[in-house]
Every structure is written in structure tokens, then in C-alpha cells.
Amino acid sequence: MWKIQPLLPVENPANIVSLGEPATPLLHLSAYEQTLGVARLQMKDESRLPTGSFKARGLAMAVSKARELGIRKVCIPSAGNAAGALAAYAARAGMEAHIFIPEDTPRVNIAECMVAGANVELVKGTISDAAKAMNAKRSLHPDWFDVSTMKEPYRLEGKKTMGYELAEQCGWELPDVIIYPAGGGTGLVGMWKAFAEMEELDLIGPKRPKMVAVQSTGCAPLVRAFEQKNTESEFWDHAETIASGLRVPKAFADYLILDAIYASGGCAIAVSDDEIRKAVADLAHREGLFCCPEGAATLVAAGHLVRQGVIKASDTVVLWNTAAGTKYVEMMEA
């Protein structure tokens, strides 16, 4: 991800805090390509990144820039994987990390924060309640720098690298459809920004993929907003899903996510936890890929969109597996 360093906000490469972020593979899903009947189906497998999720990209960038700015203490409310990534990068940078996560966050996420020496507070409720708890504490600690999704500009810049990497892997010809599991939406908005930059740099033309945001039927504020043709979402009460990264009752930057969806001619779609569970097992059986529930949700969404005629037989489609299935012990046990 550091390969495009001149396009990234860290000015002095000596400030980069890295755990060795590789370019993640774009895997051909030939079995599903046939079943779904699309021209090409691929999966960008982000599970290979440090801490096993795509959150590494954003937090590597945020922590690096924080180091450049002389920040020593960072804090975050998280659904789990961002917390694990922040804990790891903060440890590597010698920073103090204060993490606020729901008490039912996947156990591996809690463990990875604690083992990296972060200060962890378990909060009853969702990431929204964790954010409230963090803000109450932060007022007593003005030296804590808040790296909440979209409240600082650098995580987005880290996620932007997914767009450049994908374009290069596709020979600078973007796919017709990108299906992305959206919670706070940094990845989707980051890629959208990357595409605009790449056009300005003459790396690609004006063609854009349809951007599809996938959520769970147990927490689908973006889908509801899309179906009502709204430009912002409303808070989703009683959010519940096994795809913990998608349990975001209201994204802070919902208007940017919806803007990218509308501008690209894409859509937002919800899938059920039962469908997600089946897809996790099926992907492992048929392709040897143990995906996170959020990643498996994109495959379910692809099936629905083919049946609805939104995805055409001639389309090239890229699914986004955002983390490793092995991080979800509870799901495996179930």
C-alpha cells in the first residue's frame, strides 16, 4: 500500500508505521462464476493483511500520520477489527491506545487488543454506545486523538489504496460491479475517491464500477435510506447481526456512502444472517476460502442481484472479503 506514497498523506517515509502490508490477491471464483452466470467473478481477499482484516490499511495510515504529527495517545470506538488493528499499529509506534468496544465484540478482537497492551473498555450496546462512552472519557483526556471512522481524514487515505491496487490488478480496467460490506463505509468511499484521483492522473478513463453496499437485515440503515431514495440514513434501533463489522446503526459519513452509490448507479442490499452463515460454509467447501461473515455477505448479495437483473451476464464482478473467518470463533462454534 505504501507503493503510492506520493499520493498518501505521510510526508516523511521515516514516519511510516508498517507491519508489512502486502498487496492482497484478487482471486478468481470459477465455481461461483458458473453458478451465478456472470462473465467474471473475483474476490479481493483482504484477510491477508496484518491483524487479518482490511482495517489494517486505514489504521496503518492513521497511526503513521499521527506519529508524523507528534501524537502520542489515540482512541477509537469500534465494532472489533478496527480496534484490533489500532492496538497493533499503536503498539508498533509506541503509542497509548484507548479502545471502546461492545461487550459482545468477537472474542478474538478483544484478545488482540489486550495482548497488544491497549486499554480496553467493554461497553453494553453497539459501536454507537461505545462512541458515547469514549466521548465522555475523552473530555477528561484532551490529549487522546480520536481515530473514529471518518472523523479524521487519514483512515480513508489508507482504504483508498484498495482502489489503486484493484485497478492495477485489473490492468487499469475497472470491473463493472464492486460488492462491498458496508458499516462505516470508509472502504467504499475511499475507493470512490481513488477512482476520481486515478482519472485525474490519466491512469483510468471515466468508466466507474457500480458500487454496491451490502448490509445485514439485522442492521441495514443504508439499505433503508437507499430504498427510500434518501441522501442520509436514520439510526437503526436494536441492531443485531453475526457480521459484527456491519453492526453500525448509523454511519457518520452515510451521505458520502450514499452519494457514491447513487453516482455509480449502484445500490444497497441487505442479506440475512442465515444466508451469510451458509455462504461462509459454502465458500470454504467450494473454493477453500474461509471468509468473514461480512465478506460472505457479498456473495449472497451477488446471487440476489443476478436474480434481480441488476448484475448482467456480461458483467465482471469483484467481491470484497474484508477479514479472515478465523477471527470469528463464535460463528465457528455455532
Ligand SMILES: Cc1ncc(COP(=O)(O)O)c(C=O)c1O
Ligand atoms: C470485517 C469487516 N468488514 C466490513 C466492515 C465495514 O467496514 P466499513 O466501516 O469500512 O464500512 C468492518 C468494520 O468493522 C469489518 O470489520
